[in-house]
Amino acid sequence: MSFDYDLFVIGGGSGGVRAARVAAQEGVKVALAEEDRYGGTCVIRGCVPKKLMVFASEYAGMVEDAQAYGWDIQAGSFSWDAFKGKLHAELDRLEGIYRNILKNNGVESFDQRAKLADAHTVELADGTRKTAKHILIATGGWPTVPEFPGAELAITSNEIFHLDALPESILIVGGGYIASEFAGIMNGLGVKTTQFYRGAQILRGFDEEARNVVAEGMAEAGVDLQLNTNVTEMRAEGGKIRVFDTHGKEHLFDKVMYATGRAPNADNLGLEDIGVARGGNGAIVVDAYSQTAVPSVFAVGDVTDRVNLTPVAIREGMAFVETVFKGNPTSPDHDLIPTAIFTQPEMGTVGLSEEEAAAQEAIEVYSTSFKPMQQAFAGRAQKVLMKLVVSKANRRVLGCHIVAPGAGEMIQLAGIAVKMGATKEDFDRTVAVHPTMSEELVTLKTPVRAT
Numbered sequence: 139m140s141f142d143y144d145l146f147v148i149g150g151g152s153g154g155v156r157a158a159r160v161a162a163q164e165g166v167k168v169a170l171a172e173e174d175r176y177g178g179t180c181v182i183r184g185c186v187p188k189k190l191m192v193f194a195s196e197y198a199g200m201v202e203d204a205q206a207y208g209w210d211i212q213a214g215s216f217s218w219d220a221f222k223g224k225l226h227a228e229l230d231r232l233e234g235i236y237r238n239i240l241k242n243n244g245v246e247s248f249d250q251r252a253k254l255a256d257a258h259t260v261e262l263a264d265g266t267r268k269t270a271k272h273i274l275i276a277t278g279g280w281p282t283v284p285e286f287p288g289a290e291l292a293i294t295s296n297e298i299f300h301l302d303a304l305p306e307s308i309l310i311v312g313g314g315y316i317a318s319e320f321a322g323i324m325n326g327l328g329v330k331t332t333q334f335y336r337g338a339q340i341l342r343g344f345d346e347e348a349r350n351v352v353a354e355g356m357a358e359a360g361v362d363l364q365l366n367t368n369v370t371e372m373r374a375e376g377g378k379i380r381v382f383d384t385h386g387k388e389h390l391f392d393k394v395m396y397a398t399g400r401a402p403n404a405d406n407l408g409l410e411d412i413g414v415a416r417g418g419n420g421a422i423v424v425d426a427y428s429q430t431a432v433p434s435v436f437a438v439g440d441v442t443d444r445v446n447l448t449p450v451a452i453r454e455g456m457a458f459v460e461t462v463f464k465g466n467p468t469s470p471d472h473d474l475i476p477t478a479i480f481t482q483p484e485m486g487t488v489g490l491s492e493e494e495a496a497a498q499e500a501i502e503v504y505s506t507s508f509k510p511m512q513q514a515f516a517g518r519a520q521k522v523l524m525k526l527v528v529s530k531a532n533r534r535v536l537g538c539h540i541v542a543p544g545a546g547e548m549i550q551l552a553g554i555a556v557k558m559g560a561t562k563e564d565f566d567r568t569v570a571v572h573p574t575m576s577e578e579l580v581t582l583k584t585p586v587r588a589t
Contacts, residue, residue: 151178195326476553478546486549
């Protein structure tokens with residue numbers, strides 16, 4: 139049977155575009171459909187604009203530091219309009235790059251929604267049908283807001299980049315990295331910021347000592363962090379939002395942003411009709427090679443809800459091409475993925491938390507907490523944490539956790555060592571780069587505790 143395409147990709151985000159490009163470079167005929175903007179969550183409404191907002195929010199503190207270092211400079215006011223204009227121009231530029239990547243590699247693009255009609259047929263929104271030997275779903279995820287009275291008054295991370303003006307006050311609901319990052323951003327931009335989290339501590343699932351240092355730093359910087367607290371009801375009130383919490387208290391905010399979860403973007407794609415299985419949260423169920431229950435249909439990225447990170451979606455897309463078009467069955471490696479959380483203070487982590495490691499085997503914990511030189515001199519230092527979790531049996535470093543300015547940059551390099559199976563003695567043999575914060579990782583001599 140002949141098909142219109144060898145591969146049809148649904149979704150123009152990081153995973154879908156990478157798979158389409160790499161497959162096309164193998165000489166196969168590829169098409170891609172995207173109903174919204176090319177670049178997906180990461181480029182358009184996630185990592186990229188978020189990191190630019192983090193940068194913008196950190197300048198107020200830098201001015202204070204500069205004054206402490208002898209510079210006669212004064213902070214002016216922050217212009218949201220000026221920043222937003224540049225931000226959206228940059229996102230437009232990046233979207234253009236994504237479109238050109240596809241065009242320059244001979245991928246045919248359709249700017250409309252697509253769904254599956256059968257195992258080898260895609261139906262576009264205008265009714266056109268296209269056939270393909272293989273179909274790859276890379277439709278990502280979408281933020282969700284739970285149901286409660288007044289839920290429709292909330293915004294999500296999708297809308298935060300498009301605010302007409304910065305609010306005077308904001309409530310951010312959630313304790314994950316998206317909620318915690320935006321609490322730091324809005325606080326840094328001068329917005330009176332409150333964060334509610336229903337649990338005992340933010341950043342659940344990360345190393346407990348590290349998340350405690352992050353939470354302390356956020357509170358110190360001015361975020362009103364209210365733990366064991368949730369919203370029961372919201373009401374519009376004269377252009378503001380009245381919020382009722384689980385402790386019976388009432389609050390008034392200009393904006394309320396929910397960052398309590400994301401759901402796989404897999405509804406109304408025709409999956410159930412053709413036998414593609416979905417998990418309890420709606421994720422597309424795939425095997426180790428990203429293949430669904432229908433052999434011609436594959437899925438990568440957040441829509442599969444495996445590890446919801448942009449570089450992981452890209453790796454999954456490349457592994458898919460290796461498997462299907464290069465005759466080299468490749469399973470994406472989800473083990474020991476380094477990651478950064480751009481909270482303020484920033485956190486970088488790779489491997490097991492102390493709690494996870496201790497549940498598996500006997501460990502030693504090496505950690506140190508101190509005030510970094512640059513900020514300490516300026517008199518506004520937040521604590522830095524450098525931590526290694528080490529196996530007693532084989533001395534391998536099972537986890538590395540950093541809370542510090544530039545932690546994301548540091549953890550990328552520490553991640554190489556941990557991925558290679560470095561031992562504590564390998565770290566010890568490495569000469570310190572002085573004076574730096576990260577030198578502490580190779581000068582930790584005595585465990586602070588063991589299990």
